[in-house]
Amino acid sequence: AQSVSQHNHHVILSEAASLELGCNYSYGGTVNLFWYVQYPGQHLQLLLKYFSGDPLVKGIKGFEAEFIKSKFSFNLRKPSVQWSDTAEYFCAVNARGGYQKVTFGTGTKLQVIP
């Protein structure tokens, strides 16, 4: 069975600080990987995704994530956060092939202080 671990539950940063949120997954086969974001009072929306090819994926709003297969990791990064990045961030995995479910991590709440 697939599973996702997000190590940080709550992160507080000052504006302009760099961000890295950890994500590790557990699954023996090929996976698709995602980061979703949930802004306060809104529903989840896709930030970026990895299916194949270049393991460094760029998403919206300056976010990027790197897939490291040997570490089963898909960490989210942003060089300089803004107050508007305050949100909850979810990593998700979808095992490739067949009718596979999408499993989410428990989420990381990011609070950016002006």
Place this chain on the structure above:
Amino acid sequence: DAGVIQSPRHEVTEMGQEVTLRCKPISGHNSLFWYRQTMMRGLELLIYFNNNVPIDDSGMPEDRFSAKMPNASFSTLKIQPSEPRDSAVYFCASSPTDRGFNEKLFFGSGTQLSVL
């Protein structure tokens, strides 16, 4: 397209009552998911349908929970009888599965359920 539509937005009920949550996926999407979000456990997958057929319901907490998808444009999640620990936000999401996997989930706005 209006996106994934969930109703009601908020539901307050008393313990023991039946609760029915509704979801209309995006037209053309053939995968539908029900998730529950709580502070303690984050976003948990309850059940997953593909082409109206339940594929994986291993996340359904117990027999009090049931879900149906009678056609491609409608799904329900029912809790009977409800308990205070069922209080959570319930999200429905749909996805096109054109290439054999779920490329992107589109989420509804959620139903905030409070069981008193």
